[in-house]
Amino acid sequence: MTDDDLPPDSKLTRSKQRWAREGKFLTGRIARPEEQRLPPGQHLTMDWPVLDLGVTPKVTRDSWRLDVYGAVETPLFWNFADFTAQPQQTFVSDIHCVTTWSRYDNAWEGLSTRELLAACKPKDDAHFVVLHSHDGYTTNLALEDFAAEDALLAHAWQGQPIDGEHGGPVRLIVPHLYFWKSAKWLQRIEFVTEDKPGYWEVRGYHNRGDPWLEQRYSED
Numbered sequence: 001m002t003d004d005d006l007p008p009d010s011k012l013t014r015s016k017q018r019w020a021r022e023g024k025f026l027t028g029r030i031a032r033p034e035e036q037r038l039p040p041g042q043h044l045t046m047d048w049p050v051l052d053l054g055v056t057p058k059v060t061r062d063s064w065r066l067d068v069y070g071a072v073e074t075p076l077f078w079n080f081a082d083f084t085a086q087p088q089q090t091f092v093s094d095i096h097c098v099t100t101w102s103r104y105d106n107a108w109e110g111l112s113t114r115e116l117l118a119a120c121k122p123k124d125d126a127h128f129v130v131l132h133s134h135d136g137y138t139t140n141l142a143l144e145d146f147a148a149e150d151a152l153l154a155h156a157w158q159g160q161p162i163d164g165e166h167g168g169p170v171r172l173i174v175p176h177l178y179f180w181k182s183a184k185w186l187q188r189i190e191f192v193t194e195d196k197p198g199y200w201e202v203r204g205y206h207n208r209g210d211p212w213l214e215q216r217y218s219e220d
C-alpha cells in the first residue's frame with residue numbers, strides 16, 4: 001500500500017490524528033464487558049453516524065470480489081454469489097467508535113469469520129490478518145481477534161443490504177474492538193506471519209483497540 005492510493009486527509013482525519021497526540025477522550029477508567037455494557041468514555045447514540053476517510057468507493061454486489069490470500073492453505077476468490085452461498089448467520093452486537101459514540105443492538109447478517117477460516121485454512125504460522133478496502137484503507141487484527149465468535153463479514157444490517165455509506169456490499173464486523181477495526185468496503189483479506197499495522201494504527205491509534213480497556217491510542 002502506498003499513500004497514493006489513499007484519499008487526501010480530510011478535516012476529520014486531521015482532527016483524529018491530533019486527538020491521538022493529545023490523548024483526547026481518555027477517562028483513565030477501565031471496565032469489564034460483563035459488568036458494564038457501555039465502555040468508559042462512550043455515550044449512546046440512536047442514529048448511525050458515517051465515519052471514514054471521506055470517499056465512498058463505487059462497489060456494487062455485481063462488481064464486488066473478495067480475495068483471501070497470503071499464509072493460507074486454500075486461497076479464495078469469491079464473487080457475491082459465491083460469498084452468499086456460504087453458511088449465513090445473524091449476530092446482534094454493539095458498535096463502539098473511538099470518537100466516543102456507541103450504538104446498541106445491531107443485527108448483522110453474513111459469513112462468520114470462523115466459517116471463513118474453515119474455508120481458507122490459515123497456515124500454522126499465520127498469526128495476523130490485514131483487511132484491505134476499496135478506499136485504500138487498511139486495518140490489522142491478531143488472528144484470535146479476527147476469529148471472535150461474533151465477528152463476521154456482513155452484507156446486511158437490520159435485515160437490509162448494508163448501504164454504500166456504511167461499507168456495503170460487504171464489511172467486516174468485529175464487535176469487541178473499536179469500530180475502526182471493522183473495515184468497510186472489504187476487498188482483500190491477507191493472512192500474515194508478522195503484524196502489519198494499518199491506516200489508523202500507524203497514525204497514533206492503538207494496535208488492538210479494546211474499548212473496555214480504553215485502548216484508544218498507541219502508548220508511545
Ligand SMILES: Nc1nc2c(c(=O)[nH]1)N[C@H]1C(S)=C(S)[C@@H](COP(=O)(O)O)O[C@H]1N2
Binds near residue numbers: 048166180181184
Ligand atoms: N474502508 C474503511 N473502513 C473503515 C473506515 C474507513 O475510513 N475506511 N473507518 C473506520 C472507522 S474509524 C469507523 S468508526 C467505522 C465507521 O463505520 P460507519 O461509517 O458505518 O459508522 O468504519 C471503520 N472502517
Ligand SMILES: [Mo]
Binds near residue numbers: 051097098099179180
Ligand atoms: Mo472511528
